[in-house]
Amino acid sequence: MLACVIHGQGDLRVDELTAPSPGPGEVLVAVSHGGICGSDLHYWRHGGVGDFRLREPMVLGHEVVGVASSGPLAGAAVAVHPATPCGVCPECAHGRRQVCRDTRYLGSAARTPHVQGGFAAEIAVPAGQVRPLPQGLPPRRAVLAEPLSVALHAVRRAGAVSGRRVLVTGAGPIGALVVAAAKAAGAAHVTVTDLLPAALGYARAAGADVVVRADDPADPGWPPETDTAAAVGVDVAVDVAVEASGTAAGLETCLRLVRRGGVVVQLGMLPPGQSPFPGNLLVSREIELRGAFRFDTEFDDALRLLAAEPAFDALVSAVVPVREAESAFALAADRSRSCKVLLSFGD
Structure with a gap:
């Protein structure tokens, strides 16, 4: 399968990777669209985000939607919540899972080994991170769920x-x-x-x-x-x-x-x-x-808000095939020409 992988500062590649197999409690998602975030651009241009630095190749992306191909939602259009909090640290225990000290976040170099991201044709994620899209919400708009949650x-x-x-x-x-x-x-x-x-x-x-x-x-x-x-x-x-x-x-x-x-x-x-x-x-x-850092339960609120308001479509500037990822990143980095740029993983 194709995946968008950052190998180092300025070294963005579209690599052929082996498709994953879902483990216990995981769901396989065929990704249709992924939104390029400011953090993805920072990894590409600077080799890190804030104090999080690249130490190994990493699949980018944490704003992804697609179709579940396993589990109870098989065949349904879904969005993926990118965070997996540990559930046991003091922050999680006090209802602040967005600052969990041991969370796993798609496409993040905050920990080593890095958490591989969602810019791939297929990803395996915990079932609890998968959300069915509300009726009438198109995938192109649904990609905005993660940044809207922020x-x-x-x-x-x-x-x-x-x-x-x-x-x-x-x-x-x-x-x-x-x-x-x-x-x-x-x-x-x-x-x-x-x-x-x-x-x-x-x-x-x-x-x-x-x-x-x-x-x-x-x-x-x-x-x-x-x-x-x-x-x-x-x-x-x-x-x-x-x-x-x-x-x-x-x-x-x-x-x-x-x-x-x-x-x-x-x-x-x-x-x-x-x-x-x-x-x-x-x-x-x-x-x-x-x-304010990331989000938690706001993801479900974001999906509902997106479903109710077609005006969000105006913020999507372009949809670019993943094979042209470098040009998509260049467009996303040029704020004089774009707002939100999406990668497409469809045929």
Whole structure:
């Protein structure tokens, strides 16, 4: 079978691998589509994600859908939840399985041996990770379940957002989905900042009320130096800010624009090592800074939301055959031309 394998920084290959056989408690899934995530791009371009570094060849991919070919769901269209928490560590015992200290996550170099991913024609996964697609949900849209789950978890980490003003820094696929998640949770107003007009267009399609070029040369007041959000199209400071760009500059923007006593959620994975940020603002304004990592039960909520809202289709930019994986990765890395790029594993 064909699989998309990263062998090292810049060394992406479409390899012929032996098809797996399901073990006890596993289900075989014939993958139809896989979404290229920012982490997949980081493994390709930099040889790692954050502090997770490649040490051996690894099948990429954790956003996959297909058809179950074994088990009770055989023949059904399914999505695959990419995480297998250990179930016994203190985090799992206290209901925070998304930060399980011994989890297995498809296509992740967080542990060695690495957990092989889902960008393959067939994969064998624990039966508990397989979800039937809701009626009427096409596989192409269903691929968004994993990144939408990440967005839903980030919004929930912010607390109640109903009726509140939200800022999102970064309008990549995750940032755009944070917009949709915030709107679904009842946010009254969502502002998005990014450097690229095309990315801001996707954020607008996801439901953003205001989009702002973060480096707009026509706006000498951006980025702002005060605790007012007038520069991003609202007349009062935002209640919640979600940092989805994975940059120190994005985090600084969130800290400066959120109201006193507000909440900032760091969702984007920052570069390895230390990242500077204006920590005194946390103190003087009593801002709450919270991290958001992956997700847990939000996966089922994401599938239901995707089934109910065809507008998510606008975030899928292209579907590329797996044999052309390198060109698909190049397209996904070019945010001026794409939002979410999918690999196709069909004939």
